[in-house]
Amino acid sequence: MTDLSPREIVSELDRHIVGQRDAKRAVAIALRNRWRRLQLQGHLREEVQPKNILMIGPTGVGKTEISRRLAKLANAPFLKVEATKFTEVGYVGRDVEQIVRDLVEVAIGLTREQKRKDVQAKAHMAAEERVLTALVGATASPATRESFRKKLRDGDMDDKEIEIEVAASGPAAMEIPGMPGQVGMISLGEMFKGLGGQKKTRRVTVKDSYEQLIADESDKLLDQESLVAEAVRTVENAGIVFLDEIDKICAREGRAGDVSREGVQRDLLPLIEGTTVATKHGPVKTDHILFIASGAFHVAKPSDLLPELQGRLPIRVELNALTREDFVRILDDTEASLVKQYVALLATENVTLAFTPDGIDALADVAVEVNSTVENIGARRLQTVMERVLDEISFTAADMGGQTVTVDGAYVRKYVGDLAKNADLSRFIL
Ligand SMILES: Nc1ncnc2c1ncn2[C@@H]1O[C@H](COP(=O)(O)OP(=O)(O)OP(=O)(O)O)[C@@H](O)[C@H]1O
Numbered sequence: 001m002t003d004l005s006p007r008e009i010v011s012e013l014d015r016h017i018v019g020q021r022d023a024k025r026a027v028a029i030a031l032r033n034r035w036r037r038l039q040l041q042g043h044l045r046e047e048v049q050p051k052n053i054l055m056i057g058p059t060g061v062g063k064t065e066i067s068r069r070l071a072k073l074a075n076a077p078f079l080k081v082e083a084t085k086f087t088e089v090g091y092v093g094r095d096v097e098q099i100v101r102d103l104v105e106v107a108i109g110l111t112r113e114q115k116r117k118d119v120q121a122k123a124h125m126a127a128e129e130r131v132l133t134a135l136v137g138a139t140a141s142p143a144t145r146e147s148f149r150k151k152l153r154d155g156d157m158d159d160k161e162i163e164i165e166v167a168a169s170g171p172a173a174m175e176i177p178g179m180p181g182q183v184g185m186i187s188l189g190e191m192f193k194g195l196g197g198q199k200k201t202r203r204v205t206v207k208d209s210y211e212q213l214i215a216d217e218s219d220k221l222l223d224q225e226s227l228v229a230e231a232v233r234t235v236e237n238a239g240i241v242f243l244d245e246i247d248k249i250c251a252r253e254g255r256a257g258d259v260s261r262e263g264v265q266r267d268l269l270p271l272i273e274g275t276t277v278a279t280k281h282g283p284v285k286t287d288h289i290l291f292i293a294s295g296a297f298h299v300a301k302p303s304d305l306l307p308e309l310q311g312r313l314p315i316r317v318e319l320n321a322l323t324r325e326d327f328v329r330i331l332d333d334t335e336a337s338l339v340k341q342y343v344a345l346l347a348t349e350n351v352t353l354a355f356t357p358d359g360i361d362a363l364a365d366v367a368v369e370v371n372s373t374v375e376n377i378g379a380r381r382l383q384t385v386m387e388r389v390l391d392e393i394s395f396t397a398a399d400m401g402g403q404t405v406t407v408d409g410a411y412v413r414k415y416v417g418d419l420a421k422n423a424d425l426s427r428f429i430l
Pocket residue numbers: 016017018019020058059060061062063064065066244245294295330334378379380
C-alpha cells in the first residue's frame with residue numbers, strides 16, 4: 001500500500017497520462033482513502049466503505065490507463081472486466097464471482113513476485129550452486145568447484161550450455177468439469193505438488209539459466225500458505241476491479257434483451273455492495289475492493305443504471321475527448337511515449353529515428369482526421385497511424401544499420417497522407 005498523498009499520486013499519473021485531471025484526482029483520493037482506512041483501528045475500519053468511481057468518457061481517452069497506472073503505483077492487484085461479457089449466452093449469475101477468483105490469482109502472482117525479491121540473495125546463492133553442479137557434476141572435488149565458481153563469477157562460463165531441471169511453469173490451469181464456481185481454476189502445478197511437483201529439464205546457457213533457477217529457488221524458500229493468505233488479504237484491502245462498458249448493461253425501455261442486462265447489474269450488485277466469495281484459497285470478502293466502472297454513456301445515462309448500483313458508484317468523473325494538442329503530448333511527452341518506444345526499438349537495430357516537431361504534429365493531425373472521418377477511437381488511433389508510418393522502416397531496419405531516418409511532416413504525409421483523406425481506405429488500414 002502506497003503512502004503517497006493525492007497530490008503525489010496525481011503527479012505520478014501525470015508522467016504517463018495527458019490531461020484528465022478530474023479522473024486523476026478522483027482515483028488519487030480513492031487510493032488515499034484506502035490508506036486512511038487502514039490507519040483506523042477497531043470497528044470503524046470495517047465500516048468505512050470504498051467510494052467507488054464511475055468514469056464517463058468516450059473510448060480511448062485514458063479510463064483504463066489511469067486505473068491500471070493507479071494499481072501499479074499502489075502495487076495493488078488489478079483486473080479489467082468487460083461488463084458485457086456477462087450478457088453473453090451461457091453465462092449464469094454466479095459467474096460474476098469469477099472476477100474475485102481471478103483477482104486472487106493476480107494477487108498471488110504479485111505477492112509471489114514481491115516475496116521473491118525478499119529472498120533473492122539466498123535464492124541467488126542456491127542457484128549458483130545448481131549451475132556449478134550442472135557444470136562440474138555433483139561429485140567434483142571442492143577445489144574444482146571453487147575454480148569453476150571463480151570462472152562463473154567472472155562471466156567466463158556465460159555461453160556454456162547446461163541442463164537444468166525447473167518446475168514446469170506457465171498458465172497450466174484447468175477447470176474441473178462439472179464443478180465450476182466453488183472450485184474454479186486449479187493449477188496443475190498445485191495438483192502435482194503432492195507428487196513432488198512437475199519438473200522439466202531444459203537446455204540453456206549458463207547466462208540464461210540464472211533467471212529460471214533463481215525463480216525456482218525462491219519459490220522453494222517461500223511459504224506458499226502464508227503467501228496465499230497475504231494475497232487474499234491484499235485483494236480484500238487493496239484490490240481494484242475495472243468494470244468496462246457498464247453503460248452497455250443499462251436496461252432501456254422496450255428493448256429486447258433488457259432483462260438479461262438488468263440481471264447482470266443485479267448479479268454485480270452484491271460484489272460491489274460487499275459479499276463473501278468462496279474461492280479455492282478460502283473465502284474472500286469484497287467489501288473493500290475498489291470498483292471503477294466505466295462507460296461512454298452515449299445512449300444510456302448513468303441514471304439508467306439500477307438505483308442501488310448508482311448508489312454504489314457515488315463518484316462521477318467525466319473524461320474529455322482528446323484534442324490535437326493532447327495527441328501531440330501523448331506522442332512525445334509521456335514517459336514511455338510512442339515516439340520514445342519506437343526510437344528505442346529501432347536503436348536496437350542501430351538505426352537512429354529522429355522525429356521533428358512538425359513530424360509529430362503531422363502524426364497528430366492524421367490521427368485527428370481519421371478519428372473524425374472513420375471512427376473515434378481516441379488515442380488508440382495514434383498507434384495505428386504510427387505503425388503504418390513506420391511500417392517500411394520496421395521491415396527494413398535490420399539491413400539499415402548505422403543510418404538515420406528523419407520523420408518530418410513530409411515523411412508522415414508521404415506514407416499516410418493520402419490514406420487519411422480517403423475514409424473508405426482508412427477504415428481498413430488506419
Ligand atoms: N490521456 C491519455 N494520455 C496518454 N495516453 C493515453 C491517454 N488516453 C489514452 N491513452 C492511450 O490510449 C490507449 C487506450 O486508452 P485506454 O485503454 O485508457 O482507453 P479507455 O478510455 O479505457 O477506453 P475503453 O473504454 O474503450 O477501454 C492506451 O494505450 C493509452 O496509453
